[in-house]
Amino acid sequence: MMEQQTSVKAMTAHELTQLLFAQEELFILDVRNTSDYEAWQIEGHRVVSMNIPYFDLLDGVEAVLEKIPVKQKVLVVCAKEGSSIFVAEMLAEAGFTDVSYLQGGMKAWSEHLEPVKVGDLRDGGAIYQFVRIGKGCLSYMIVSGGEAAVVDTLRMTDVYEAFAAKHQWTIKHTIDTHLHADHISGGKKLADRLDASYWLPEKDAEEVTYSYRKLEEGQEIQVGATKIAILPIYSPGHTIGSTSLIVDDTYFLTGDSLFVASIGRPDLAGKAEDWVGDLHNTLYNRYKELPEHLVVLPAHFGNYTELGPMGTVSARLGDLYRNNPGLTIADESEFRHIVTHHLPPQPNAYQEIRQVNMGKLKPSEEEQQEMEVGPNRCAIHDK
Amino acid sequence: MSAQPNFTADKTLDCKGLACPMPVVRTKKAMEEMLPGQVMEVKATDKGSMADLKSWANNTGHEFLGTIQEGEVFKHFLRKASTHEVKEETNFLQTISNEELQKRLEANEKLTLIDVREPAEYAFHRIPVAISIPLGVLGQRLDELQLDDDIYIICRSGKRSDMACQLLAEKGFTKITNVVPGMSGWNGPAEKQ
Numbered sequence: 349m350m351e352q353q354t355s356v357k358a359m360t361a362h363e364l365t366q367l368l369f370a371q372e373e374l375f376i377l378d379v380r381n382t383s384d385y386e387a388w389q390i391e392g393h394r395v396v397s398m399n400i401p402y403f404d405l406l407d408g409v410e411a412v413l414e415k416i417p418v419k420q421k422v423l424v425v426c427a428k429e430g431s432s433i434f435v436a437e438m439l440a441e442a443g444f445t446d447v448s449y450l451q452g453g454m455k456a457w458s459e460h461l462e463p464v465k466v467g468d469l470r471d472g473g474a475i476y477q478f479v480r481i482g483k484g485c486l487s488y489m490i491v492s493g494g495e496a497a498v499v500d501t502l503r504m505t506d507v508y509e510a511f512a513a514k515h516q517w518t519i520k521h522t523i524d525t526h527l528h529a530d531h532i533s534g535g536k537k538l539a540d541r542l543d544a545s546y547w548l549p550e551k552d553a554e555e556v557t558y559s560y561r562k563l564e565e566g567q568e569i570q571v572g573a574t575k576i577a578i579l580p581i582y583s584p585g586h587t588i589g590s591t592s593l594i595v596d597d598t599y600f601l602t603g604d605s606l607f608v609a610s611i612g613r614p615d616l617a618g619k620a621e622d623w624v625g626d627l628h629n630t631l632y633n634r635y636k637e638l639p640e641h642l643v644v645l646p647a648h649f650g651n652y653t654e655l656g657p658m659g660t661v662s663a664r665l666g667d668l669y670r671n672n673p674g675l676t677i678a679d680e681s682e683f684r685h686i687v688t689h690h691l692p693p694q695p696n697a698y699q700e701i702r703q704v705n706m707g708k709l710k711p712s713e714e715e716q717q718e719m720e721v722g723p724n725r726c727a728i729h730d731k
Numbered sequence: 732m733s734a735q736p737n738f739t740a741d742k743t744l745d746c747k748g749l750a751c752p753m754p755v756v757r758t759k760k761a762m763e764e765m766l767p768g769q770v771m772e773v774k775a776t777d778k779g780s781m782a783d784l785k786s787w788a789n790n791t792g793h794e795f796l797g798t799i800q801e802g803e804v805f806k807h808f809l810r811k812a813s814t815h816e817v818k819e820e821t822n823f824l825q826t827i828s829n830e831e832l833q834k835r836l837e838a839n840e841k842l843t844l845i846d847v848r849e850p851a852e853y854a855f856h857r858i859p860v861a862i863s864i865p866l867g868v869l870g871q872r873l874d875e876l877q878l879d880d881d882i883y884i885i886c887r888s889g890k891r892s893d894m895a896c897q898l899l900a901e902k903g904f905t906k907i908t909n910v911v912p913g914m915s916g917w918n919g920p921a922e923k924q
Contacts, residue, residue, distance in 0.1 A: 381786045403755045403787035427779050431752040 356436040358451040359423055361460035365481050368392040368652070369462075369659035375420045379405065379435050380427050380454065388722045390425060390457065390482070391652045402431035409438045421446045428453040455717065457482035461507045463489070464659045466645065469596040473576045477645060477660050478507065484649050484723060485531050486661055490595055492572030497521035498538060499593065499601055500647045503716060505534040505541065521545050521569055523578070525603030525647060526590040527552035529616035530695040530726050532716050533705045536560070549582075552589030552617075557707035563591050583634055585627025586612030586726070592635075600642035600665060605630055607646040608654045608663045610727035611674030613691055616698055620688040628683050631675060640666025650727045674728065687728055696722040737924070738850030740772035740808060741765065747776045747804060754780040755787050758809070762793065767813025770796070770851045775805050784809065794887070797855030797923065808851045823896040826909045832883060833919040836860065842881045845869075847895045848914065852887065854924040856914060866891045869898060878904055885910040 359367075367374060371393040378385050379402035389397055400412055416422060422444055426432040432449035439447045450457060461478045466488075468474050473492030480486070480502055488499040489508060496517040498508050501524070512519050519542050522535040526549060536558055539546035547563040548556070565582040579594040586604040590612075593601040604612040611631060614623035642665040649661045656662065669675050677683045695701075697719040703709040704716070711719065744761045746754040754775045765771060773784065781798050784807050788795040796808040827835075835842060836858070846853050846861040853863040864872050866886070876882065882904060886892040889911040896909045 381782050383782070383786075401783070401786060401790075402752050403759075403783055404790060406752075406756060406759050426751065428751060430750045434752050 356424075356433065356440050357448040359448040360451050361456045361482070362462065364390070364423070364450060364457070365460060365462045365479070365659070368395070368481065369655065369657075373420060375417050375422045376425055377416065377422060377435065377439075378425045379431050380425070384427065384454075388454070390454075393652065402426060402435050405435055405438065409435065409442055413442055416444070418444065421448075423448050423450060425450045425457075426453050428455055454482070458720065459504055459717070461487075461502060461504055462659065463507075463511055466599070466660050466662060467643070469576050469598070473572060473596065475595060475599055475645075476511075477662075478502070479655075479659055479661070480531075481655075481659075483531065483720065484651075486645070486647050486649065488601060488645060490571050490576060490578065491515070491517050492576040494518060495520045495572040497523060497569065497571045497578060498535070499523045500525055500528070500603065501533060501535040501538050503532045503534045503537075503720070505538040508534075508538060509542070518542075519544050520571065521547060521578075523547040523563060523569065523593065524552075525549075525563075525592060525601065526587040527556075527617065527702060527705050528604075528647075529587075529698040529702050529705075530648075531720055532701055536707070549587075549589030549591045551584070552587050555706045555708070565591065581634065581638075583630040585614050585623055585630045587617045588623065588626070590630075594638075594642065598641075598643060599645055600638065601645050601647075602635075603647045604726045606635065606644060606668065606672070606674075607648055607650065607727050608644065608661055608668070609672065610650055611672070611687075613726060613728045614687060615691055616694065616726070617702065620691065624684050624687050627687065628680055632680075632683075635665065636669070638665060640664065640669075644668060648726045691728060692725050695725045696720070738854055740851060741769040743772045743774065745774050746780070747774050749775065749777060751777055751779050751783065755783050758784060759787070759791075762809070762811055765811045767811055768849075770808055770810050770849050772851075773807040773809065775807065776803050778805075781805060781807060794852075796851050808855065810849065810852060823893045823900070823907075823909045825896070825907060826889075826911045827883065828911060829913070829916050829918070832885075832910050836919070840881075842883055843876065844883045844885060844910075845876075845895070846885050846914075847891050848886050852914075856917075856921055856923055858885070858914075858917065859920060859922050861885065866895055869895055873899075873902055876904065879906065880904070881906045881908075883908045883910055885913045887913050887915045889913050 373394045376397035378399045381401045385399040424432040424436040436447045436449040463476050463478050466475045466477045476489040478487045490497045496519045501522050522539040524535045536546045546560050548560045550562045565580050569578040576596050581592045583590050583592045583605045614620045614627045644663050654661050758773050785795040792812040794810040799806040844861045846863050847866040884892040884895045892909045896907045899907050
């Protein structure tokens with residue numbers, strides 16, 4: 349087994365997240381095999397990363413020493429952590445003084461959720477964004493008067509539970525804006541654990557095997573005694589049931605319909621041609637009628653450049669109509685062409701993930717981790 | 732592949748329960764003690780071991796033959812490379828390209844195709860009509876062949892099949908052809924056990 353005593357430092361996923369949020373300099377030596385690295389890697393504003401598989405370093409690190417900056421903070425990364433410790437120790441022996449390894453490797457990185465406060469709501473309420481930085485998933489907790497609602501809950505439900513418990517909030521609702529295809533939802537699981545209500549759009553729920561409450565346009569969901577309103581807006585396109593949420597007249601949770609730097613793809617639950625018209629109508633008519641001051645909070649980001657200074661991902665709706673390449677296509681036929689002809693590869697195991705989210709498949713924890721490997725690729729501009 | 736293998740390796744290395752990087756570290760060490768051309772079986776439970784051993788083998792010139800999964804255990808088969816295999820020199824004059832052989836197979840020509848690689852190599856990747864007679868036992872199995880059969884011999888890279896051609900020619904076989912380069916460049920129909 350791996351030697352447990354080690355001279356190099358462990359960096360936790362939380363510490364790495366804070367470092368990336370602060371846009372600090374970091375050199376990453378990723379020692380996974382090259383195909384894994386090319387498919388998915390850690391990125392940041394001031395991150396330089398290099399891939400040398402650990403099995404090319406079995407005879408020592410001498411050959412690569414000159415490629416690694418001596419005075420910089422160096423982080424060695426692998427799939428789980430064993431190989432990164434192995435390589436980090438060789439670097440430390442070779443004289444590098446600031447070498448760490450990523451604790452739990454890319455597996456831990458993929459599952460890490462970092463809660464960041466987005467802003468206050470009326471009467472002491474607040475909204476938090478849970479950033480799954482390794483995979484680009486965003487979920488939300490809306491709190492008011494000791495109650496909480498979680499939107500687009502991820503599989504790691506213990507994080508939301510612990511966060512709510514720490515603040516003595518009771519989670520009353522979990523809401524999915526649509527049936528997800530890129531990650532396994534924790535919404536139903538968390539609701540069942542805490543005896544809360546699970547909400548899902550009916551049109552995305554035709555095949556689900558469990559009970560849920562229908563998320564319907566115009567039917568407000570209340571959080572807390574001061575009644576923070578969550579107002580659903582039907583916004584099909586990414587899926588036929590996709591529904592967005594306006595929170596407290598200020599925040600606009602767009603699910604996978606609209607992102608900060610891109611728009612949702614219409615092909616993960618069917619054919620792009622079938623839903624591209626709905627998507628166009630949602631983005632160019634329905635959303636356009638809404639107030640420009642709304643702060644868009646999407647369910648994904650595609651690139652680290654979308655992370656704001658504090659780590660949050662958000663933008664004014666009015667600004668997106670000027671800057672977002674998916675919202676500035678004048679001609680509908682051109683929109684149709686771009687959306688149906690320039691789609692990135694589909695996310696890993698997306699069909700199985702949809703089956704899991706319908707309750708039809710019940711994979712083990714380990715199988716769930718494997719299904720979610722890699723980037724989310726929910727936007728049309730993702731690579 | 733998930734069935735019981737009907738071939739054996741020259742050496743078996745047990746890496747069950749070991750986490751990355753140990754399966755590759757152990758394999759590398761064990762490979763150093765093997766002879767060129769020998770086949771090693773590596774038993775591992777780490778799921779990453781397959782991609783990593785495959786990449787490691789590609790980078791180091793060894794041949795990753797394939798994996799058999801039995802429950803939680805992955806049995807990886809690797810063949811140690813020999814330096815002379817990298818650059819092949821064939822001596823037997825009668826040769827045929829992979830593409831030409833493929834054409835003749837598609838035309839259903841009456842021919843005998845003999846694969847002289849090790850059983851483990853044959854098990855993971857072979858031409859459906861090929862008969863497995865490893866080079867090492869070819870001399871003892873000549874009675875399975877007729878002297879005037881139209882015989883094509885294939886291996887991975889053309890080297891072992893070249894030796895097999897010479898052996899058959901010495902024994903009086905008249906229509907012998909070496910397939911060059913062989914399975915390493917085969918793009919036609921193939922199957923595995």
